[in-house]
Amino acid sequence: MPPSYDAVPSRPLLVTGSEPLLDAVLRLCAGAGVEPVVCPELGAARAHWTGASVVVLGADVLLADVAPALERRGDVLVVAGADPPPSTWSTALAVGAEQVLVLPRDDDALAEVLADRADGRAHDAPVLAFVGGCGGAGASSLAAAVACCAAGDARSGGGDVLLVDGDPLGGGVDLLLGGEGVEGLRWGDLASTHGRLSGAALRRSLPRSDGLAMLSWERGITDPAPGEVVRSVLTAVRRVHDLVVVDLPRHLDEAAVEVVARAAVLVVVVPADVRGVGAATxxxxxxxxxSTDVRVVVRRRRGGLPADLVAETLDLPLLATVGEDPRFRRAVEEGVGPLARRTAVRAAARSVWSTLAPELAA
Structure with missing residues (x-):
């Protein structure tokens, strides 16, 4: 697994005596889900200078004749309410500023920096996606079980795993985990959001089942989330988790394509019969x-096609096989989770995860 997420990132530092700049930056901080340390001038900011996640300086404090000597550091930005005079640029360089942003014209640029630093993460988590080759193939069950396996490994290593429900008609992955009653954000709460999202805020608000975070659809909602929303959510959650597992619908809409395009590995689950293989084609x-890395898991059936023949027909690498097992269905009905009992799905999930874990960590 990649390095684990730091759950308590440092706060940004905002230095300005200008009320309009203060209001503008505080609004962007609120959108990023962070609360900055606010100082009216550079001298008062000295104690917070090196420990801040990012430093935002108002152009009003950059007076060359009074600016104190400060330790050079990265992630220093200057904000102004209008195009600044040349003297502001020279002073900005003197204190190590990387950019001079004019608000509100550069609101998006500043919001992106604040969200990135608030999430305390320098890398994006890999995405592992599952899709059924035909209806009833068992892709959702396998996705949930693999996510649980990964979460079990992550708990011992300090990481964090998120299971995302990408199918509004799938009934909800929270049901597979026995977590439908857990409080927290669902897709319906996010479907009308716009712009940059705070990964840290999302992470705190998502429901969890036995340590696994989940983003599920509510029952009764049939319209997929807009592609723009899915893109924003996926970008945010990848900044604050170590692995994102997504259960996709077979009919790829705009939202599903956003996931597939970002998937490190995409797993197609196919039953070992002629119609299933035909549909999976x-x-x-x-x-x-x-996707550049597509693999197949074959769901074995009595008297069905050999797994290697299914993989050969689809021209995909065979990742694992999984047998029919009524014990898994009973476990789901009883709400005990996909790994509670020794089932064929649990065995297949552990096989899939043991194969993919080293690759996704690379």
Whole structure:
């Protein structure tokens, strides 16, 4: 697994005596889910200078004749309410500023920096996606079980795993985990959001089941989230988790394509029968247009096709096989989670995770 997320990142430092600049930056900080340390002038900011996640200086404090000597550091930005005079640029360089931003014209640029630093993360988590080759293939069950396996490993190493429900018609992955009653954000709460999202705020608000974070659809909602929303959510959650596992619908809409295009590995689950393979052919062709690493898990059936023949027919690497097991269905009905009992799905999930974990950590 990648290095674990730091749950308590440092706060940004805002230095300005200008009320308009103060209001403008505080509004952007609120959108990023962070509360800055505010100082009216550079002398008062000295104690917070080196420990801040990012330093935002108002142009009003950059007076060359009074600016104190400060330790050079990265992530220093200057903000102004209008295009600044040349003297502001020279003083900005003197204190090590990387950019001079004019608000509100550069609101988006500042909001992006604040969100990135608030999340305390320098890398994006890998995305592992699952899709059924046909209806009832068991992709959702396997995705949930693999996410639980990964979360179990992550708990011992300090990491964090998120299971994302990408199918509004799938009934909700929270049901598979027995977590439908857990309080927290669902897709319906995010479907109308716009712009940059704070990963840290999302992470704190998501429901959890046995340590696994989940973002699920509520029952009764049938419209997919807009692609722009999915893109923003996926970007945010990847900054604050170590792995994102996504259960996708077979019919790739705009939102699903956003996930497939970012997936490090995409797993197609296919039953070992002629109709299942025939249906999976179209799914594989579609996802292969967006993903560079597609593999197959074959769901074995009595008297069905050999797993290697299914993989060969689809021209995909065989990742694992999974057998029919009524014990797994009973476990789901009883709400005990996908790993509570020794089932074929649990065994397959552990096989999939043991194979992919080293690759995703690389």
């Amino acid at each position: 179209g799914v594989v062709r579609r996802v292969s247009a967006w």
